[in-house]
Amino acid sequence: MNLITADFILTCNDNFEIIKDGALVFEKEILEIGEKQTLLEKYPNAKRIDSPKNSVLLPGLINPHVHLEFSANTTTLHYGDFISWLNSVIGLRDDLLEKCNDALILDTLQAMLQTGTTSLGAISSFGKDLQACKKTPQRVVFFCEILGSRPDSVDILFEDFKSKLRHAQELEDERFFAAVSIHSPYSTHPILAKNALDIARKENYVVSTHFMESVAEREWLDSAKGDFYNFFSNFAPNARPLSNAMEYIELFANTHVLFTHCVQAKDEELKAISNMGGHITHCPVSNRLLGVGKLELKNLPNKEIFTLATDGLSSNISLNLWDEIRAFLFTHPKESLQSLAKLALQGVTKNAAKALKLECGVLSEGKNADFLLCTLPDKVATSEDVALQLILHVKTPEQIYIAGEKI
Amino acid sequence: MNLITADFILTCNDNFEIIKDGALVFEKEILEIGEKQTLLEKYPNAKRIDSPKNSVLLPGLINPHVHLEFSANTTTLHYGDFISWLNSVIGLRDDLLEKCNDALILDTLQAMLQTGTTSLGAISSFGKDLQACKKTPQRVVFFCEILGSRPDSVDILFEDFKSKLRHAQELEDERFFAAVSIHSPYSTHPILAKNALDIARKENYVVSTHFMESVAEREWLDSAKGDFYNFFSNFAPNARPLSNAMEYIELFANTHVLFTHCVQAKDEELKAISNMGGHITHCPVSNRLLGVGKLELKNLPNKEIFTLATDGLSSNISLNLWDEIRAFLFTHPKESLQSLAKLALQGVTKNAAKALKLECGVLSEGKNADFLLCTLPDKVATSEDVALQLILHVKTPEQIYIAGEKI
Incomplete structure (x- = not known):
């Protein structure tokens, strides 16, 4: 079981929910997604993957x-x-x-x-x-x-x-x-x-x-x-x-x-x-x-x-x-x-x-753990700016996971 | 005196003239521009700069x-x-x-x-x-x-x-x-x-x-x-x-x-x-x-x-x-x-x-020798395709000249 943290998580769910200081717990599938502190306390034995500054997680x-x-x-x-x-x-x-x-x-x-x-x-x-x-x-x-x-x-x-x-x-x-x-x-x-x-x-x-x-x-x-x-x-x-x-x-x-x-x-x-x-x-x-x-x-x-x-x-x-x-x-x-x-x-x-008809594309419990860890070159003013700034600046993600495996 | 050849020269002049199998003779300024064979014969002592395949010259x-x-x-x-x-x-x-x-x-x-x-x-x-x-x-x-x-x-x-x-x-x-x-x-x-x-x-x-x-x-x-x-x-x-x-x-x-x-x-x-x-x-x-x-x-x-x-x-x-x-x-x-x-x-x-008000931007006699040598990843069907394919594919020119000096 792994736990990866990020400054922002773009869930890409129906409400386009963005979690600030978030974490994702996963094996082959996503087990839980939420706030970093809460999940760190709930899963003390998960293998922890820390992210660099200005990090963003999003679906593959x-x-x-x-x-x-x-x-x-x-x-x-x-x-x-x-x-x-x-x-x-x-x-x-x-x-x-x-x-x-x-x-x-x-x-x-x-x-x-x-x-x-x-x-x-x-x-x-x-x-x-x-x-x-x-x-x-x-x-x-x-x-x-x-x-x-x-x-x-x-x-x-x-x-x-x-x-x-x-x-x-x-x-x-x-x-x-x-x-x-x-x-x-x-x-x-x-x-x-x-x-x-x-x-x-x-x-x-x-x-x-x-x-x-x-x-x-x-x-x-x-x-x-x-x-x-x-x-x-x-x-x-x-x-x-x-x-x-x-x-x-x-x-x-x-x-x-x-x-x-x-x-x-x-x-x-x-x-x-x-x-x-x-x-x-x-x-x-x-x-x-x-x-x-x-x-x-x-x-x-x-x-x-x-x-x-x-x-x-x-x-x-x-x-x-x-x-x-x-x-x-x-x-x-x-x-x-x-x-x-x-x-x-x-x-x-x-x-x-x-x-x-794929079971991915959204970071939520039960979906395949296909996701990207990206970093922005600098901080963003608000959570609302993350999606746009990501689009403007990312060329290559830092880390890529498919079915929970780092590629 | 230098002579650089290219498969295509985009002069960027008023008529957007494109020279196939062209050459440019230059010192600090452009001395002559024209067809490769003609200029090679006219300037036998010029220092020759050959270009790779699918090369294009254009103004800086x-x-x-x-x-x-x-x-x-x-x-x-x-x-x-x-x-x-x-x-x-x-x-x-x-x-x-x-x-x-x-x-x-x-x-x-x-x-x-x-x-x-x-x-x-x-x-x-x-x-x-x-x-x-x-x-x-x-x-x-x-x-x-x-x-x-x-x-x-x-x-x-x-x-x-x-x-x-x-x-x-x-x-x-x-x-x-x-x-x-x-x-x-x-x-x-x-x-x-x-x-x-x-x-x-x-x-x-x-x-x-x-x-x-x-x-x-x-x-x-x-x-x-x-x-x-x-x-x-x-x-x-x-x-x-x-x-x-x-x-x-x-x-x-x-x-x-x-x-x-x-x-x-x-x-x-x-x-x-x-x-x-x-x-x-x-x-x-x-x-x-x-x-x-x-x-x-x-x-x-x-x-x-x-x-x-x-x-x-x-x-x-x-x-x-x-x-x-x-x-x-x-x-x-x-x-x-x-x-x-x-x-x-x-x-x-x-x-x-x-x-x-700069004396460059066009490859023609008397202009400053500010130009780029670019290469395309493959051949083009006709001269008319060169400008567009250049735009689509070039990220970094192969060679860059300002006032006839290679940068």
Whole structure:
């Protein structure tokens, strides 16, 4: 049994409670959390871990949406416009995937871990990240992805998907969870989506999908026009959208689902997602680099469904969630800074844990002991400043714990 | 005579010309710039400096607005609301200034240099940064600041200002330039401003001022209301604005002036600044942290007057201009990414040099040989991608030259 103290504990619970001069008692799970003096008296035999000055404890961060298989990209993909980017991905995919091996992905996961990401949702398009995700110390929700729009390929694609999913299922344990990703409304035939979602419902798998990322997607689904019309015309002369936006959302009824991006989603679509218990994943850096606009936070039906993620290095320069959170603050310059700080932290802790069905993300009794010890460079004026100052100053936590083990 | 080659040269000239497989011939100044093969043949005896793969040459960066005297702040000032921040500055000023010494400021300047800032505009409120700014290898435009609103203190304050300015004048050389800062319309009595500006006109000094940073400033100058009314009421019961916005701008007629922030400036004010040949300095991180809103780029009467700066560590977490530029991209998520990349680089090179009257900021014949050699982590698809990929990936240049000397 261990007892770690800190000047401040950000519980990241529903009330965003902050404990000044706090302590956390833990083994594999959190046994108790509270005031330092009280817990020191109650647990005199616990192994004590003292923290340096200006220390802050918080839950390990959770990145709910990462494409690890594109980690070889730095400067080669074309940014600024969604369809141009998509074309550059198609053009360079083989090159990038050739560079994608266990070593690269393990390095990437290690870099994420060192910056405090203790859990993640890995969107796996090709299964090339499976072994690395199994080996890494983090908790991984491994989203096997399905996509394909040609009706005559549906059977083959579905068999391939089931095979990838089986591989993931075989590796499941307390840190590795199989899950299902339906790529997007513009790329995945509804029959494929339905079949994959039936499995997700039956097995209680978490589901992820991209939704309303770009204006091109909006125009295509709404009116079969815009940049996607030209894009698809290159492959099939009479291409039509596979479903409209609301039909697509309804496919996900009775699943535990994350809709990623939603930049161009309408209010009624966001409400429909919220009403079905879904979460929304905001990737501000990716959205900026692909030139797709910006998610308006005021359109969110409630803040509980908000999660924040980096997307992959195919559309980001860093998988460090602290970088992403800082970019998030700049993306929304007219929102209250203190509210954004709180929302961002909840989006990568409590809300992300709920979205991925993980028993972490909040420092409270019974949760997994996944947490970070960070230090601030100086004192803060009040407890209310801790979340923001942490976001502004932390690059690498001092100590990282997963299931009570120091990493 | 030296000849340095690079895969790409960003000249940052008016046409934002990019030279592929280029070379730069230089001594203290740039002698010639052009294609590598041509210049190698023309200057066979020049000392050759080869660059690594994926190399990019560009002008040294210019940060036109920094408050070095507040470099001791990290977590103690209160962010999110301008007046709360101002109160925290007043409350902690003595503490922060006590920590402000030559060593701290030299360290800060060194960190700026290592990230590629070869010139800066230092806004000096107290003169505590004078010696460090003289010692540093960078070019420094040293803005001696004047402020004070009480009519009965005008004479004393002006004498004090002249004394600070004299100290700076005595140190002038080819890298250190005395200049004048009028703090702001809400803080500086017009008589003080006029007297200081008369000196600036006579001596041909560059002038800097803060302008329309916050909604509080807007409301105060327009209608003597808002948060500044309460703020000033604490000091003087019948306080009134010292001038209105347009009267304030007109004080600067026939000076070479930078207006910093302008977040809440009206179109006609921005036009008036542009018409008098003034520049506008955008500090996106500072604006975000102080919760003052966002400068709308579309309101700028032209892009030539745009400069970008970090402000001080009293309202920023980094004086690295690459960090500031990246934050700038996120602050304007709906603008064209490629256009922003170009605007940002011009804002810290060509435009900033013109604003500060420095003979650098563009790689062209006759300019000072202040430049950076950076490397990208991988190749880029086209020359048009270089500026953006540089911004996304560079943290520290490989080599830094000032007046042709490697630093």
